[in-house]
Each structure stands twice: as structure tokens, then as C-alpha cells.
Amino acid sequence: MKFLxxxxxxxxxxxxxxxMTMSLFGIVLGIAFFVITQAQTSGFEAFFIRTILGxxxxxxxxxxxxxxxxxxRMSSQDGRTKFLxxxxxxxxxxxxxxxxxxxxxxxxxxxxxxxxxxxxxxxxVIAGTSRSQNVEIHGIIPSEHVLVSxxxxxxxxxxxxTFELEPMSILLGxxxxxxxxxxxxxxxxxxxxxxxIRLRIAGIFETGVSQIDKNRAYIHLSTAKSFLGKRFxxxxxxxxxxxPVKAPEISAQIQxxxxxxxxxxxxxxxxxxDVFKALRISSAITVSSILLLSGLGIFNVxxxxxxxxxxxxxxxxxxGFKPSDVSAVFLWQGGIVLFxxxxxxxxxxxxxxxxxxxxxxxxxxxxxxDSFVVNWDPSHYLWAVLIAVIFVSIASWIPARRAAKIxxxxxxxxxx
Amino acid sequence: xxxxxxxxxxxxxxxxxxxEGVRKNRVIxxxxxxxxxxETTSVVGPSGCGKSTLLxxxxxxxxxxxxxxxxxxxxxxxxxxxxxxxxxxxxxxxIFQFHFLIKExxxxxxxxxxxxKSGLNAEDSKEKSMLVLQQLGMESKATRSAxxxxxxxxxxxxxxxxxxxxxxxxLADEPTGNLDSENSHKVFDLLQELAERDNLxxxxxxxxxxxxxxTDNLIRMQDGLIVKD
Numbered sequence: 022m023k024f025l026x027x028x029x030x031x032x033x034x035x036x037x038x039x040x041m042t043m044s045l046f047g048i049v050l051g052i053a054f055f056v057i058t059q060a061q062t063s064g065f066e067a068f069f070i071r072t073i074l075g076x077x078x079x080x081x082x083x084x085x086x087x088x089x090x091x092x093x094r095m096s097s098q099d100g101r102t103k104f105l106x107x108x109x110x111x112x113x114x115x116x117x118x119x120x121x122x123x124x125x126x127x128x129x130x131x132x133x134x135x136x137x138x139x140x141x142x143x144x145x146v147i148a149g150t151s152r153s154q155n156v157e158i159h160g161i162i163p164s165e166h167v168l169v170s171x172x173x174x175x176x177x178x179x180x181x182x183t184f185e186l187e188p189m190s191i192l193l194g195x196x197x198x199x200x201x202x203x204x205x206x207x208x209x210x211x212x213x214x215x216x217x218i219r220l221r222i223a224g225i226f227e228t229g230v231s232q233i234d235k236n237r238a239y240i241h242l243s244t245a246k247s248f249l250g251k252r253f254x255x256x257x258x259x260x261x262x263x264x265p266v267k268a269p270e271i272s273a274q275i276q277x278x279x280x281x282x283x284x285x286x287x288x289x290x291x292x293x294x295d296v297f298k299a300l301r302i303s304s305a306i307t308v309s310s311i312l313l314l315s316g317l318g319i320f321n322v323x324x325x326x327x328x329x330x331x332x333x334x335x336x337x338x339x340x341g342f343k344p345s346d347v348s349a350v351f352l353w354q355g356g357i358v359l360f361x362x363x364x365x366x367x368x369x370x371x372x373x374x375x376x377x378x379x380x381x382x383x384x385x386x387x388x389x390x391d392s393f394v395v396n397w398d399p400s401h402y403l404w405a406v407l408i409a410v411i412f413v414s415i416a417s418w419i420p421a422r423r424a425a426k427i428x429x430x431x432x433x434x435x436x437x
Numbered sequence: 438x439x440x441x442x443x444x445x446x447x448x449x450x451x452x453x454x455x456x457e458g459v460r461k462n463r464v465i466x467x468x469x470x471x472x473x474x475x476e477t478t479s480v481v482g483p484s485g486c487g488k489s490t491l492l493x494x495x496x497x498x499x500x501x502x503x504x505x506x507x508x509x510x511x512x513x514x515x516x517x518x519x520x521x522x523x524x525x526x527x528x529x530x531x532i533f534q535f536h537f538l539i540k541e542x543x544x545x546x547x548x549x550x551x552x553x554k555s556g557l558n559a560e561d562s563k564e565k566s567m568l569v570l571q572q573l574g575m576e577s578k579a580t581r582s583a584x585x586x587x588x589x590x591x592x593x594x595x596x597x598x599x600x601x602x603x604x605x606x607x608l609a610d611e612p613t614g615n616l617d618s619e620n621s622h623k624v625f626d627l628l629q630e631l632a633e634r635d636n637l638x639x640x641x642x643x644x645x646x647x648x649x650x651x652t653d654n655l656i657r658m659q660d661g662l663i664v665k666d
């Protein structure tokens with residue numbers, strides 16, 4: 022008795038193999054496509070985020086500003102701020118961090134920050150054996166910078182250790198090295214700032230962000246300070262966080278407490294993040310329509326079935342089935358198709374995602390990859406299943422409700 | 438045969454009507470009857486005289502506008518749907534003209550349904566169903582799909598399903614309407630035999646006066662009224 026409704030539902034499903042297979046096919050495709058598209062879009066998005074975090078960090082602190090109109094603040098009796106208004110209009114900006122040591126000690130109070138790297142930025146001309154090119158110089162302390170970036174893994178030629186040990190060395194973006202036909206171990210001349218300096222190429226890096234790879238060069242902070250003539254000011258800070266998602270919140274706090282311009286990675290890369298978000302939502306909506314169509318298919322099958330099975334419903338009612346039992350028989354049918362659809366859809370989704378991840382695809386620009394990037398996120402499967410459950414439940418529930426309302430005497434009378 | 442005078446079913450002044458558009462069509466206009474244990478009773482009459490409607494009222498598939506239905510002495514007219522559903526499962530067996538088997542199930546699965554519904558497990562239900570099918574000479578067709586059985590065989594399976602839960606009352610609506618003469622006589626004989634052997638009350642609605650004459654009691658209906666009892 023416990024599973025009688027389920028057993029009957031199973032028999033009915035088997036009795037309508039073709040129609041049920043079509044409905045099942047829709048669910049399987051819907052779930053699989055949902056998983057595949059989400060795995061790709063979120064995969065590329067996650068890869069992009071990893072790249073930008075590994076290149077420019079979670080938070081960047083640059084210019085100091087001074088409010089010219091002051092801050093309007095209202096406090097409640099318990100001392101908490103009720104209202105705060107900072108006027109940025111007319112704020113006076115000072116290029117770079119004015120007191121790096123003081124700021125560093127202030128930043129150490131933020132437990133969410135996992136690493137701080139001081140960077141001195143400037144421009145120079147790098148001269149190879151036959152050609153020269155403008156570059157953006159980033160003066161760094163290597164041991165600090167590895168904590169806030171992925172520089173260690175971005176080096177494709179040479180060694181970070183060599184760079185670390187040799188103050189008069191340089192790390193070049195791979196596009197610069199290609200253009201100037203430079204190799205690790207060669208010497209280059211850096212022109213600009215206070216004069217010319219000769220540096221040995223300790224390594225060549227590739228971030229995948231073409232703008233960086235064709236413009237950026239890393240040198241030691243002390244060398245940069247001396248070369249750019251900025252011994253005491255002008256630096257910026259690049260920070261890493263234990264949880265980069267919290268970067269906007271922490272940025273606001275740092276800005277509030279230190280009066281420096283603080284930009285989180287989300288603010289910095291908002292355009293690209295919006296593009297990825299739009300793609301993700303768009304593909305989810307598109308693919309959900311497959312599930313909606315399969316839901317409509319199931320509704321159609323069940324609606325016809327209720328009409329065709331009115332006599333069966335009358336029999337069942339006459340032998341002691343309650344309206345809720347009749348309804349359950351139809352709901353179980355939806356449940357069976359849904360269950361099989363979820364299992365197969367998930368398996369097809371996993372397999373297809375795996376196959377897609379090995380398809381060669383060369384992308385350079387906002388990140389660097391040679392194959393499709395996928396994200397194995399269980400939430401994609403949960404969303405796909407949830408959408409399928411909602412559509413199929415509605416599609417089964419409406420005919421099931423109609424079936425439960427059938428008056429057996431009326432059906433039998435009309436059949437005769 | 439313990440108590441052939443026991444009144445299983447009693448209907449008192451039943452009235453019923455259907456609304457067709459704005460018109461109210463009175464189909465049962467004060468019918469009273471009774472069915473006793475161990476006896477077969479047939480209701481005959483022309484099409485549209487209300488005999489099938491009467492059967493569904495008596496079988497608790499429909500609710501009369503007025504009047505009373507007493508099942509084994511208890512007034513069940515105003516019983517809850519749940520109680521009526523339970524009574525249909527355990528005290529009443531239905532047989533319909535078009536066999537009304539579930540074609541996706543085998544013969545034995547069809548017969549087992551009322552038992553399974555009453556809470557018996559699958560194994561015991563099948564065992565008991567097989568015994569009933571044996572009594573009706575259908576054991577060799579037990580595992581055959583319902584839609585692969587002949588008309589006569591399907592009706593036997595329907596009878597087996599009606600009696601498998603040992604109901605006290607069997608209500609049959611034109612049980613031979615879809616059968617040839619030979620099978621019709623066999624079904625009637627079988628119902629009479631069951632009534633006598635198991636002390637059941639059997640109420641049969643039929644067009645066939647010849648067959649109706651074989652039953653213990655004959656009720657004639659016309660225009661929603663009993664004209665001869």
C-alpha cells in the first residue's frame with residue numbers, strides 16, 4: 022500500500038514510453054545545457070578574477086586626499102555615527118602615499134588583509150639591442166609582492182628567485198620581450214627618470230592581460246625609487262585579502278580611516294564583471310527556456326493523459342482510492358520523469374563539461390588560456406535541478422489536481 | 438448461507454437530479470429498495486430510466502439529493518468522503534459494463550488493487566488474488582496484460598477484482614452488456630453462485646430481461662421510479 026501510488030505511476034510511465042521519453046529528453050537537455058553554460062561562463066569569470074587578483078591584487082591604495090569642505094557627521098547618544106557626509110568635491114589630492122610606513126602599520130589593523138606590497142609606478146623607455154619601447158615601471162619588493170599577486174606562477178622564463186637576489190635586475194612582460202626580441206639573462210637599458218640604468222633580465226612573465234604583458238616591467242623598489250627620483254613618496258599599495266569578496270567593504274573602511282583613495286578589484290574591473298554577469302544570466306535564462314519547454318511538454322502529456330485515463334481514475338475511486346491518491350499517481354509520474362531526468366541530466370552535464378574543458382581555445386587579452394575554462398561549481402547543478410523541479414512540479418501538479426477532482430459517477434455515466 | 442435474511446443495503450425515498458444548463462433533470466424520484474445477503478437482485482428498465490444513477494448512489498459514488506442509504510444498518514448517506522472511500526474499498530465491489538481494467542497492469546495486478554489499497558502487502562495480495570482468479574478459472578491468464586484478454590476474460594477479471602476484498606455487496610452495472618450470449622449467461626451464473634456461496638448481496642443493473650429473470654429479485658424502473666418490485 023505504501024508504494025502503491027508510485028507503482029501505478031511507474032506502470033503508467035512505462036505505458037507511455039514515447040511521450041515520457043520526449044519529456045525526459047527535454048529535462049536531460051535542459052539540465053545538461055544549464056550546467057554546461059554556467060560552467061563555462063562562471064569558469065571564464067572565475068579565471069578572469071583569479072588573473073586580475075593575481076596581477077593587480079584585491080585592493081589598491083593610491084593618492085592621499087584632503088577634504089576641503091570637511092566632513093559632516095552626526096552622532097547618536099551612544100556615540101555611534103548616525104549620519105556621515107564626506108564631501109569629495111574640491112578634495113585636494115596628493116599623488117601617491119605620503120607616509121608608507123604609517124599607512125602600513127594602519128593597514129595591519131585590518132585582519133582581513135593577508136598581504137601588503139608597496140609599489141612605485143613610473144614610466145621609462147626600455148632599449149633592447151635594436152629597438153626601444155615605452156614601459157610602465159613597477160618598483161616592488163619581491164618577497165612582499167608574491168603575497169599580493171601570482172607573479173611566481175606568471176613567470177614563463179627565468180626565475181623569481183634570481184630577480185629577488187639581484188637588485189639590478191628586471192622582470193619583463195612577455196609581449197615586451199617578444200617585441201624587443203629579448204631573452205632571460207640579457208641586459209637592457211632603462212631610460213628616463215633621473216638617467217639611464219642597465220639591468221639584467223631575470224625573468225619574463227605572462228599575466229594573460231595583454232595590456233599588462235605589453236607594457237609592464239618589474240624592478241626592485243629601491244632601484245625604482247632611485248631611478249624615478251622618488252625616494253620618499255609616490256608609492257601605491259597593493260593588498261591581498263583572505264576573502265577577496267569582501268574587498269569593497271574593506272576598501273570603504275580603509276578609505277574612511279586613512280583618507281587615501283582605495284579601489285577594490287570589483288570597482289576596478291566593474292565593466293568586465295558586469296559583462297560576465299550579463300552573460301551568465303543571459304545563458305541561464307536561455308537554457309531555462311529548454312526546461313520550461315520540457316515542463317510544457319510534460320504538462321501536455323499529463324493533461325492528455327488525465328483525459329485519456331478518466332475511466333482508470335473512476336475505477337481507482339470506485340475501489341477505494343481517495344482523490345489525493347489519484348493526484349499522487351500523477352504527481353509520482355512527474356516525479357519519476359524528473360528523477361530520471363535529474364540523474365541523466367547531471368551525468369550528461371558532468372561529461373559534457375569535462376569534454377568541453379579539454380577543447381583547445383586560445384584566448385589572450387583579459388586573461389590567458391589555451392583551452393575552455395570551466396568551473397565545477399555544485400551550485401550550478403543545484404540551480405539546474407531547482408529550475409527543473411519547479412517547472413516539472415507545476416506541469417504535473419495542474420493535471421494531477423484536475424485528475425483528483427474527477428467525479429467517478431459522472432465519468433462512468435458518460436462512458437456508458 | 439448463514440443468514441440469508443440479513444438486509445445488506447436499504448435505500449429509502451432516494452431523489453436525485455442533474456443540472457443540464459439551466460434545466461434540472463430529475464432522474465431518481467423517490468426510490469426505495471433493499472438488497473439481502475445471499476440473494477441476487479436485478480434492476481431493469483429502458484435507457485435513461487435512472488437505473489445506473491441509482492447504482493452509483495447506492496455504491497456511494499454519488500450523493501443523493503434526499504433520502505437515506507443504509508449499509509448493513511448504518512446510515513451512510515451523509516458520511517464523509519473518507520468513510521465512503523473506505524466503504525467502497527472494503528464493503529462494496531463494483532463491476533462495470535466495459536470491464537474497466539487498467540490496461541497497463543496484468544490481470545492479477547488489476548485484481549490485487551483493492552487489497553493493496555486496503556493495506557495488504559504485494560505478496561499476500563497476489564496470493565489472495567490468485568485464489569480468486571482460480572475460482573473464476575482465470576489462473577492461467579493471471580500474468581497476462583489486461584488489454585490482451587478477451588472481453589469475457591476481462592469481465593471475469595473485473596468480477597475477481599470486485600470480490601477479492603470479500604465485500605458484502607457487489608454492484609454490477611450492465612456486467613454482460615459487452616459480452617456475447619454464452620459469456621453473459623456464464624457471468625450471471627457466476628454472480629448467482631457467488632451470492633449463494635459467500636452470502637453476498639448482488640445488485641445487477643441490466644437491459645437484458647432474460648438474464649434478469651434468473652435473479653432472485655427483479656426490480657423494474659421507469660422514469661426514475663420503481664414500477665414493479
